[in-house]
Amino acid sequence: MPICKLCKQEKPLIKKSHIIPDFLHKELYDQNHRIKKFNAKGFKLGLTRISKPPTGEYEGGLLCKECDGEVLGKYETYLGKILSKSDMPKEQKPICRKIRNENGVEFLEIRNVDYKLLKLGLLTILWRSDISTRKTFQEVKLGPYEEKIRKQLIEDNPSNDNDIEIAVMSWRNDKKMATDVIGQPRLHKKNGKTYYSIIINGYIVLYFISENSIDKNFKSFRLKEDNTLSIVNLPRGYGMEFLLNYTGAIESKE
């Protein structure tokens, strides 16, 4: 009997696990029900939709049914709820406020998020990318952090907010930029520190995996234990340039 990558038990494994949750693909279906996808190099060339794979990315032989649908499923369900802002009792709804700070940085301050579910939900996408053998996710290689995050996910333990820091940027308020794109997860190295980014529906999620690897500019905007997250809005008209620099698309090696 094969071994499930999350619970490490010998169990039958399901034949079809998604890597990026289906609900994130919902916005992305075109009229032919095919997913629009771009890669960073295509984006640079102005081609926002370079390929149209027929479905989302699935892979079998990774997880047992319980781990896929229940353990990880509950975190992903929360992600889906806060993104769609529906299906949520009033007391659980995130409270958003647009703010411009003294440096002219525009951000969306979000209060009343569930720190534990949101952090573990975002880590689920990264961890699923890590265990996937598919080409789209090849840059995600967590090494020793694979086991660390596995334990966090199965033990329902988000750890503190200085331990794997997560920040989110958005270009959703820039009408000229498409929000219906998904980018392959990327590995970045800056000043000897490593972090990952995943682009989903107009958001860029940044994962600062190793200790103190967070860019100091993001320190006050990251997801915090006080159930807040501030999403930095990329300046209108600068989204594309910023994105290309930030995601390292200019050095794309394809």
Ligand SMILES: [Zn+2]
């Ligand atoms: Zn399992």
